[in-house]
Amino acid sequence: MFEVRERDGLGRIGVMETRHGRVTTPALLPVVNPNRPIIPPADLANRFHAEILMTNAYILGRGPHRESVLRQGLHEFLGFSGAIMTDSGAFQSHVYGDVDVTNAEVIEFQKRIGTDFGTMLDVFSEPSHDRTQAAADVEETIRRAKEADSLRGEMALVGAVQGGLHPDLRERCAREVSTLGVSVCAIGGVVPLLESYRFQDLVRVIIASKKGLDPAKPVHLFGAGHPLVFPLAALLGCDLFDSASYAQYARDGRMLFPDGTRRASELRESGCPCPVCTDHAMREIAEDEALLAEHNLHTCFSAVREVRRAIAHGDLWELVERRARAHPTLLVALRELRHHNEFLEEFEPVARRGALYYVGPETAHRPVLHRFRRRLMERYQPPSAKGLVVLPENRRPFTEAYASAVARVMETSDVHAVVKSIWGPVPLELDHVWPMAQSVVPDSLDVESLEAAEVFFREWAEGAGYPFGL
Numbered sequence: 428m429f430e431v432r433e434r435d436g437l438g439r440i441g442v443m444e445t446r447h448g449r450v451t452t453p454a455l456l457p458v459v460n461p462n463r464p465i466i467p468p469a470d471l472a473n474r475f476h477a478e479i480l481m482t483n484a485y486i487l488g489r490g491p492h493r494e495s496v497l498r499q500g501l502h503e504f505l506g507f508s509g510a511i512m513t514d515s516g517a518f519q520s521h522v523y524g525d526v527d528v529t530n531a532e533v534i535e536f537q538k539r540i541g542t543d544f545g546t547m548l549d550v551f552s553e554p555s556h557d558r559t560q561a562a563a564d565v566e567e568t569i570r571r572a573k574e575a576d577s578l579r580g581e582m583a584l585v586g587a588v589q590g591g592l593h594p595d596l597r598e599r600c601a602r603e604v605s606t607l608g609v610s611v612c613a614i615g616g617v618v619p620l621l622e623s624y625r626f627q628d629l630v631r632v633i634i635a636s637k638k639g640l641d642p643a644k645p646v647h648l649f650g651a652g653h654p655l656v657f658p659l660a661a662l663l664g665c666d667l668f669d670s671a672s673y674a675q676y677a678r679d680g681r682m683l684f685p686d687g688t689r690r691a692s693e694l695r696e697s698g699c700p701c702p703v704c705t706d707h708a709m710r711e712i713a714e715d716e717a718l719l720a721e722h723n724l725h726t727c728f729s730a731v732r733e734v735r736r737a738i739a740h741g742d743l744w745e746l747v748e749r750r751a752r753a754h755p756t757l758l759v760a761l762r763e764l765r766h767h768n769e770f771l772e773e774f775e776p777v778a779r780r781g782a783l784y785y786v787g788p789e790t791a792h793r794p795v796l797h798r799f800r801r802r803l804m805e806r807y808q809p810p811s812a813k814g815l816v817v818l819p820e821n822r823r824p825f826t827e828a829y830a831s832a833v834a835r836v837m838e839t840s841d842v843h844a845v846v847k848s849i850w851g852p853v854p855l856e857l858d859h860v861w862p863m864a865q866s867v868v869p870d871s872l873d874v875e876s877l878e879a880a881e882v883f884f885r886e887w888a889e890g891a892g893y894p895f896g897l
Contacts, residue, residue: 485516601639654730851883
């Protein structure tokens with residue numbers, strides 16, 4: 428069962444009930460390599476407070492531990508009392524070209540070892556696949572999803588969404604898979620996008636998938652293990668992230684941070700408050716793979732907690748806009764969101780608890796502001812007047828800032844007052860509609876924001892019907 432407790436747009440805080448306890452989402456699933464566990468699973472629970480982890484059923488079923496895990500069961504074998512999700516081998520097919528196991532076999536193995544969430548063996552649809560190949564990937568993935576659903580028994584099933592970079596195929600696959608008896612819907616085939624920092628394509632893939640997914644089910648973004656992407660992915664409605672990155676980067680001597688990755692040997696200080704960085708010298712950390720992995724895991728868990736805080740406080744958009752400035756491709760991805768405002772706006776609340784903070788020129792294109800401007804053009808009927816008094820951006824609320832000036836003008840002129848704000852035109856009588864009076868903007872604005880405000884205003888004024896403006 429999945430229950431949504433709080434939400435901020437598509438981002439949500441929820442609780443998954445499992446046979447091995449509750450999992451609060453958004454959640455990080457540390458990936459445990461059964462052949463090389465750099466941090467013991469018991470430590471993941473006791474020191475990092477992990478409620479759920481992920482391991483690979485394909486590796487377990489084909490490796491030297493097969494009989495042990497079948498005899499002991501997965502939780503006893505790993506020494507982990509929380510929830511466990513197992514992967515099926517689809518990622519290995521992406522790496523090696525194929526796997527020597529069938530969908531039915533891997534489902535049966537996951538049932539026998541007692542996993543909490545077993546994953547179907549989907550077809551990894553590469554971003555390079557043309558429409559014909561991607562369509563074939565989708566057809567086979569849907570067929571296997573139906574097969575897995577018929578074989579899962581009491582096991583909670585993870586169904587995968589494929590379709591490459593083709594939005595309509597992604598949406599169709601998502602709709603077909605999420606109507607089955609799956610407990611978690613996973614967006615797959617995105618690791619190549621993550622590895623090459625193709626975040627704009629990632630946004631398009633997630634949004635296309637979300638359009639078809641059942642909103643009552645949690646969404647797992649397969650392979651998303653870098654804290655850089657957690658805020659953006661959560662904003663788009665992803666609830667679960669699995670991270671092998673903490674161990675992979677540690678083996679390469681690199682440290683994860685919320686704003687990127689750095690080589691440990693090149694740092695004099697990390698500037699990080701995690702226990703590893705406060706208790707050990709930088710040189711010691713750089714030479715110890717386990718310490719690097721622990722730091723990376725602390726960073727990942729901290730980033731997920733920050734996302735949950737932002738959702739609860741209602742400022743997830745602010746977090747995403749700040750994080751987007753950590754890498755140019757993230758900024759491009761943020762700007763991609765404005766092209767999906769019609770979809771994103773459906774999930775925006777009427778108001779939030781606090782103020783709307785300006786972060787950059789992208790802020791003006793948020794769905795909630797797009798909604799205000801659209802409704803102003805579609806629903807607002809301006810009062811009859813011969814002219815329009817256009818007032819510049821000022822301290823808020825505008826009705827207080829301009830009270831005396833507007834009163835003087837109204838005594839002698841048949842005009843209506845509108846503020847040309849950074850968010851677009853704001854008739855004074857609508858000043859207190861959230862977030863117009865509840866915005867915090869800088870006194871000095873950048874050129875891009877001013878140009879956008881001019882465009883927003885002209886689009887409205889052209890249809891407002893005033894003979895002249897002042």
